[in-house]
Amino acid sequence: MIQECKTSKAISGMGHSMKRKEDARFIQGKGHYVDDIKLDGMLYMDIVRSPYAYAKIKSIKTEKALATPGVIAVVTGRDLEKYNLHWMPTLMSDTQMVLPTDTVMYQAQEVAAVIASSRYAAADGVEAVEVEYEVMKPVMDPYKSTDPSSPVLRTDKKGKKDNKIWHWEVGDKEKTDKLFETAEVTVKQEIYVPRIHVASIETCGCVADYDKVNNYLTMYMTTQAPHAIRTVIALVAGHVGLTEEKIRVVSPDIGGGFGGKVPVYPGYVIAIAVSFLVGKPIKWIEDRSENLQADSFARDYHITAEMAGTKAGKIQGIRFKVLADHGYTDASANPSKFPAGMFSICTGSYDYDTAFVEADAVYTNKPPGGVAYRCSFRVTEAVQGIERITDRFAQTIGMDPAAFRFKNFIKKEQFPWKSPTGWSYDSGDYQLALHKAMDVIGYDDLRKEQVEKRKKGEIMGIGICSFTEVVGAGPSKDFDILGIKMFDSAEIRVHPTGKALARFGTKSQGQGHETTYAQIIAEELGIPAENIQVEEGDTDTAPYGLGTYASRSTPTAGAAAAVAARKLRDKARKIAAYLLEVSEADLEWEPGKFSVKGAPEKSKTIQEIVFAAYTNHPPGMEAGFEATHYYDPPNLTFPFGSYICVVDIDKETCEIKVRRFVAIDDCGNIINPMIVQGQVHGGLTQGIAPAMYEELIYDEEGNILNGTFMDYLVPTAVESPHWETGHTITPCPHHPIGAKGVGESPTVGAPPAIANAIVDALLPYGITNIDIPITPYKVWKALKEKGVVKAI
Amino acid sequence: MEKEITVTLNGEEKTLTVEPRLLLVHLIRENLNQTGTHIGCDTSNCGACTVLLDGKSVKSCTILAVQANGKKITTVEGLATAEGLHPLQEGFKENHALHCGFCTPGMMMRAVELLEKNPNPTEEEIRWGISGNLCRCTGYNNIVLAVQYAGAKMRGEKLPSTEPIFV
Numbered sequence: 001m002i003q004e005c006k007t008s009k010a011i012s013g014m015g016h017s018m019k020r021k022e023d024a025r026f027i028q029g030k031g032h033y034v035d036d037i038k039l040d041g042m043l044y045m046d047i048v049r050s051p052y053a054y055a056k057i058k059s060i061k062t063e064k065a066l067a068t069p070g071v072i073a074v075v076t077g078r079d080l081e082k083y084n085l086h087w088m089p090t091l092m093s094d095t096q097m098v099l100p101t102d103t104v105m106y107q108a109q110e111v112a113a114v115i116a117s118s119r120y121a122a123a124d125g126v127e128a129v130e131v132e133y134e135v136m137k138p139v140m141d142p143y144k145s146t147d148p149s150s151p152v153l154r155t156d157k158k159g160k161k162d163n164k165i166w167h168w169e170v171g172d173k174e175k176t177d178k179l180f181e182t183a184e185v186t187v188k189q190e191i192y193v194p195r196i197h198v199a200s201i202e203t204c205g206c207v208a209d210y211d212k213v214n215n216y217l218t219m220y221m222t223t224q225a226p227h228a229i230r231t232v233i234a235l236v237a238g239h240v241g242l243t244e245e246k247i248r249v250v251s252p253d254i255g256g257g258f259g260g261k262v263p264v265y266p267g268y269v270i271a272i273a274v275s276f277l278v279g280k281p282i283k284w285i286e287d288r289s290e291n292l293q294a295d296s297f298a299r300d301y302h303i304t305a306e307m308a309g310t311k312a313g314k315i316q317g318i319r320f321k322v323l324a325d326h327g328y329t330d331a332s333a334n335p336s337k338f339p340a341g342m343f344s345i346c347t348g349s350y351d352y353d354t355a356f357v358e359a360d361a362v363y364t365n366k367p368p369g370g371v372a373y374r375c376s377f378r379v380t381e382a383v384q385g386i387e388r389i390t391d392r393f394a395q396t397i398g399m400d401p402a403a404f405r406f407k408n409f410i411k412k413e414q415f416p417w418k419s420p421t422g423w424s425y426d427s428g429d430y431q432l433a434l435h436k437a438m439d440v441i442g443y444d445d446l447r448k449e450q451v452e453k454r455k456k457g458e459i460m461g462i463g464i465c466s467f468t469e470v471v472g473a474g475p476s477k478d479f480d481i482l483g484i485k486m487f488d489s490a491e492i493r494v495h496p497t498g499k500a501l502a503r504f505g506t507k508s509q510g511q512g513h514e515t516t517y518a519q520i521i522a523e524e525l526g527i528p529a530e531n532i533q534v535e536e537g538d539t540d541t542a543p544y545g546l547g548t549y550a551s552r553s554t555p556t557a558g559a560a561a562a563v564a565a566r567k568l569r570d571k572a573r574k575i576a577a578y579l580l581e582v583s584e585a586d587l588e589w590e591p592g593k594f595s596v597k598g599a600p601e602k603s604k605t606i607q608e609i610v611f612a613a614y615t616n617h618p619p620g621m622e623a624g625f626e627a628t629h630y631y632d633p634p635n636l637t638f639p640f641g642s643y644i645c646v647v648d649i650d651k652e653t654c655e656i657k658v659r660r661f662v663a664i665d666d667c668g669n670i671i672n673p674m675i676v677q678g679q680v681h682g683g684l685t686q687g688i689a690p691a692m693y694e695e696l697i698y699d700e701e702g703n704i705l706n707g708t709f710m711d712y713l714v715p716t717a718v719e720s721p722h723w724e725t726g727h728t729i730t731p732c733p734h735h736p737i738g739a740k741g742v743g744e745s746p747t748v749g750a751p752p753a754i755a756n757a758i759v760d761a762l763l764p765y766g767i768t769n770i771d772i773p774i775t776p777y778k779v780w781k782a783l784k785e786k787g788v789v790k791a792i
Numbered sequence: 793m794e795k796e797i798t799v800t801l802n803g804e805e806k807t808l809t810v811e812p813r814l815l816l817v818h819l820i821r822e823n824l825n826q827t828g829t830h831i832g833c834d835t836s837n838c839g840a841c842t843v844l845l846d847g848k849s850v851k852s853c854t855i856l857a858v859q860a861n862g863k864k865i866t867t868v869e870g871l872a873t874a875e876g877l878h879p880l881q882e883g884f885k886e887n888h889a890l891h892c893g894f895c896t897p898g899m900m901m902r903a904v905e906l907l908e909k910n911p912n913p914t915e916e917e918i919r920w921g922i923s924g925n926l927c928r929c930t931g932y933n934n935i936v937l938a939v940q941y942a943g944a945k946m947r948g949e950k951l952p953s954t955e956p957i958f959v
Contacts, residue, residue: 002958017956019885026893027881029828029868033894036827119818120811201832201840201928202894255830255894256928288833440959510892510929677958678888681931709837709926717919717932726959 002673003729006523007591012530013523014737017674021530022514031253035285037207037220043072045271045284046122048112048129049294050104053365053702054138054153057102057131060112065128070121074129075113075274077101085273087156088236091228091263091481092339094165094330095156096368098266098273104133105153105328106367107702108293110266115274115282138365138702139163142302142325145362153328153363165330169358170344170421176356179317183308187392192771193381194695195300195325195366197292198373199714200509202255204295205285206268208275215241217276218248221268224261224507225547226251228481230539232264233272235482240276251537257509258686259371259549262333263296293707296332296369297696300325301343301359301381305389308354313399315408317354317420320346320385324361324370332370333549334377335479335486341377342636344421345470348386349430349640350408355420365702374686374747376471376550383467384772387752391463391759392768401464401756402443405434409466416733423470425638429730433664434466434642440726441644441662454764459649461761464642465753471741472555472637481546487632488556489543490564492521494625496614498607499531505545506557507537511743512675513553517561519671520737524565525572526592526606543628551639551741554671555732560631562736567627572609578618579604637732637740641665643753649761654776654783656692656758658721663749665725667742668732677725679743685720687750691772693719797861801826802870810857816850817841819857820867828868828897832926839925842898843867849905851898851924868897871904879942880904886954889938891929899925903939912943 007013025031062074077099080086090096099110114125139150145163154160180186206221223229226249234244254261271282286295302323309315322343326332334341340359347355361370372378394404409430410417417425438444446462453460476485489505502521506513518532536542545557569589576594577584580602587594595603604612613625646660663680670676693713697705706712713719731738751772758774759767765786770778783789798807801824808823820829820843829852832840841852844866871878880900883889890896899922906913906921913921918939919932927935937952944951 002956020888022893023885023890026890026896027868027877027884027900028872029826029897031828031893033827033830035821035831038825119822120813199928200892200894201838201926202830202892203832254892255832256892258928288835288838436959510890512891673958674888674956677956678891678930678934681933682891682929683931685931686928708835709833710835714838714926714928716923716926717935718923720919720932722915722936723931723933724959725957 002727003670007526011522011526011528011591013519013591014669014671016519016672018515018519018529018672020512020515021518022512033202033253033255034205034207034220034222039207039209039281042207042281042283043115043117044119044122045274045282046114046126047110047267047290048114048126048131049290050107050109050111052104052133052135053107054136055104055133056136057100057104058134059132061130064130065114065125068121068124068128070117071114071125072117073115074125075099075115075270080273083240083273085269088264088269090329090331091333092330093336096329096331098269106365107704108290108367113270140364140366140698140700140702142323142362142364145364153365163363165326165361165363166339167360168340171356172354173356176317176319176354179354180306180308180319183316184311185397186306186308187389187396188304188306189389189392189769191303191305191385191388193299193301193303193384194690194772195297196373196690196694197297197696197712198258198260199292199712200256200258200260203286203288203291204261204265206271207281207283208271209281210275210279212279216246217242217272218250219272220250220252222254222261223249223251224257224509224549226507226537226539227505227544228484228546229264231484237272249539251507254509258374259298260295260373261509262371262549263331265295289708292712293704294367296371297367298369298371298373299381303381303385305385307389307393309393311397313397313404313407315350315352317352318347320357322359324359325364325366326361326370327364327366327368329368330361330370331368333372335473335481337478338377341372342470343378343382345379345423345468346382346386347419347421348390349410349466349468351410351414353420357421366698372550374683374744376469376473376744379469380748383748384752387465387467388755391756395763395768402434402438405464405466406431424635425468426635427730427733428468428638428640429728430466430640433640433666433728436726436728437642437644437662437664440724441660443644446646459651459761461647461757463645463753463755463757463760465749465756466642467749468638468640469745469748470636470638471551471744472633473550473552474636475634476632484546486546487630488545488552488560489628489630490557490560491543491628492564492568492626494568494610496611498527498610500527501533501535502561503535503542504557505543506548506553508548511548511553511679516671516675517558520558520561521565524562525568551744554739554741555633555637555735556631558739559633559736560629563631564627564629567629568625571625572606574621575609575612575618576604579612634734637735639667639740639742639745641745641749643749645753645757647757647761649779654780656774656776656779658688658754660724661721662724663746664728665742665745666728666730667745668735668740669729669738670727671739676742680725680746681723683744683746684723684750685715686747688720688754689715691751691754691774693773695773795858797858799860800864802866812856812858814857815853816855816857816860817852820852820865826867826869830894830897832894837926839902840895840898842901842925844901844904849902868900871900879945880938882945883938883941887934887938887941889930889934895925895927899927899935903942907939907943907946911947
């Protein structure tokens with residue numbers, strides 16, 4: 001038994017591995033994604049993109065494009081400027097061009113849009129648009145971006161004299177600097193967390209459908225946060241009459257989001273503008289290359305990590321400095337008070353009281369972004385930093401990395417634990433998770449095997465990562481996006497026959513909300529999960545919420561579902577008391593019915609009670625059986641886990657083989673073990689991706705060198721190891737159902753485990769760091785430098 | 793310039809006039825309105841558009857519609873029969889082998905041919921067999937289980953347990 005179940009399989013509340021309700025349509029080709037939408041009179045949009053990273057636009061000639069069969073219009077920045085729609089805000093209150101009027105700032109930036117009667121005609125039109133550029137030398141190196149010799153990129157910002165975006169810091173600088181002056185041991189490591197892309201298999205797109213007669217916009221789009229987008233559209237387009245009650249955003253089935261479908265991309269805005277002007281539906285669907293080259297990137301943090309401690313292996317403090325390359329604009333989607341997201345979780349799973357963390361963000365001529373790719377706002381970067389420097393420290397003092405972690409873990413009884421950067425960790429049992437991972441993988445035997453292998457000159461490594469996440473943003477006192485507090489919502493309507501419809505402010509992109517939310521309500525009300533229909537993604541029907549990212553759905557909307565269901569259970573108790581003619585205190589609840597204490601034969605099922613709410617409700621009570629709750633979490637949640645990876649490296653080819661990978665996750669109480677495990681599998685593959693394969697690479701001229709799936713290496717089933725997964729359960733003390741969220745833990749935890757394993761393998765050769773993605777070529781180069789392998 | 797073609801889509805014969813440059817995937821999705829076949833890339837790497845052409849799995853974004861003239865196309869919509877779901881459809885659902893569902897149709901169509909050629913594949917054979925299809929969500933473990941489950945069902949053997957091994 002993975003988790004004890006309080007409900008029967010027929011009810012399938014928490015802990016049941018219920019098969020997913022949403023699968024029926026997906027396995028039969030009846031999923032409904034944005035590109036499947038076809039409306040009467042719909043036109044197609046395709047986008048002309050810049051071949052240069054930094055250039056002045058001298059002219060845009062549209063005559064040939066307009067003469068192309070099927071082409072109806074070509075839209076440029078000058079056209080949008082007439083309506084003041086050529087600029088838009090980012091979610092970080094920076095600004096971004098929708099279409100440029102003068103200058104392009106990164107390769108693949110939108111330059112013009114072609115509207116045509118078909119997809120093919122639109123593409124023909126794009127080919128025929130003639131743009132003359134005056135090419136300039138781009139700023140590509142973030143370290144050089146702030147040199148006085150570099151041009152100021154954001155000349156659109158009045159008075160801007162450099163390429164700095166923001167500086168952020170937390171912790172006690174003086175105390176930390178003092179510690180580093182006096183500590184017995186200090187280690188320092190430069191760690192680059194490379195620029196990568198979410199690369200969901202579905203790209204981004206929309207159908208903007210403006211109804212001129214009724215002045216009403218329906219926007220079907222790939223968005224993880226439909227309500228927030230509706231508000232943003234109203235803020236951007238209110239001046240042309242599109243006010244919020246006239247906007248409906250529909251997020252249909254989404255083919256993977258991972259944070260990449262949170263931002264507003266220029267394509268969406270152009271489609272809306274064109275639909276508004278021509279009064280016809282406009283479909284825009286990106287190609288994969290456009291998606292990889294122009295849509296928001298993730299990571300791109302240059303970290304200088306330092307750790308101070310004793311020779312005996314006690315960590316005393318850390319000092320982290322970050323240079324964040326945001327490209328042309330800060331298009332992250334962080335809570336507004338957290339420009340570096342939750343990077344300050346970089347103090348990790350260890351007990352010490354001294355830390356100073358700072359970050360500087362800069363502009364370059366790369367595509368904009370900084371999205372939270374399957375990660376609660378920069379937690380991946382933080383965990384890469386702390387878990388790599390932890391290993392470096394252990395290696396420096398010659399201590400086993402597992403023993404070193406055990407010596408420094410925050411202990412179970414120390415929770416709630418106040419971190420030196422200000423977080424209040426809610427709960428944890430780090431020792432248990434690492435012990436379990438070591439038992440499952442057979443850690444001691446592996447270390448013995450490694451000793452034998454090393455004697456034979458074979459290369460084998462074992463890597464550990466014991467991460468702590470911070471997710472579920474978040475409490476309204478600290479967390480908002482564009483001022484909107486980061487609560488989330490649930491609305492439950494139970495029909496007279498006892499079947500329910502539940503709607504949420506979040507939006508699944510594959511996480512299985514239609515099943516898990518139903519299970520939460522089933523747990524609380526005893527109505528079978530099978531009989532609870534879950535809906536999300538339509539702003540006309542769903543209650544307001546900030547959407548699904550940062551592992552926030554279960555911590556916020558999941559909690560809202562439980563609280564709303566409890567409101568209904570309270571009402572059910574009143575109705576049951578009335579029906580059974582006893583006082584409420586004489587009733588006891590078991591999932592699905594109230595019965596009279598001491599007389600269990602006298603009972604009313606939840607279905608009977610609901611029916612009475614519509615047919616025979618107590619005098620003075622409001623009829624019906626509906627509840628809504630907007631849940632404002634009292635704290636964030638802190639999922640954690642311990643991962644262990646074993647690698648073998650071929651000395652000739654330097655090929656790296658992940659032999660085994662054990663992941664033990666603790667996400668608090670488990671709603672559906674099958675889905676939790678599935679989330680872990682998927683996140684692990686998205687963890688090995690940046691660890692060994694993926695990185696967006698640019699040359700000095702600003703050209704992307706791997707902007708298609710031909711050369712951006714998304715792992716296939718062959719690169720992805722056979723994952724071994726397990727769990728511990730430390731319930732969240734402040735969440736109504738004790739859950740914490742899980743989707744992102746594996747993406748966060750896997751890269752350092754893999755990197756630590758590879759570096760552990762190479763330690764005998766004096767190699768102490770290789771930045772991810774660690775490829776055979778990088779290993780070969782490192783071994784060559786140490787004279788272990790010879791140049792060919 | 794347009795050309796008349798006749799294809800049999802999921803058992804139904806269709807005659808249409810198409811541009812010679814029209815991709816098979818667009819014929820299926822736009823002209824024949826079967827949207828279960830998806831598009832995930834523009835370089836024939838992702839396999840989301842995989843269909844069967846005369847029983848052979850192909851990436852329908854690399855084939856012109858005119859090349860399918862006179863041929864039989866099977867898409868995900870043609871997998872289930874009057875008797876019920878195809879064993880692969882059942883296997884994917886029972887083993888939680890899909891999250892967002894976008895790669896799923898292509899992945900299953902590829903697995904149809906895989907199981908036809910190798911009715912009892914090992915894990916490694918399955919992994920190589922589906923290596924032309926990308927999934928960003930599942931991490932592939934459960935897709936392997938789904939294909940094994942379908943194989944067992946098609947061979948008429950006892951079905952493997954679908955309880956997650958989550959120690």
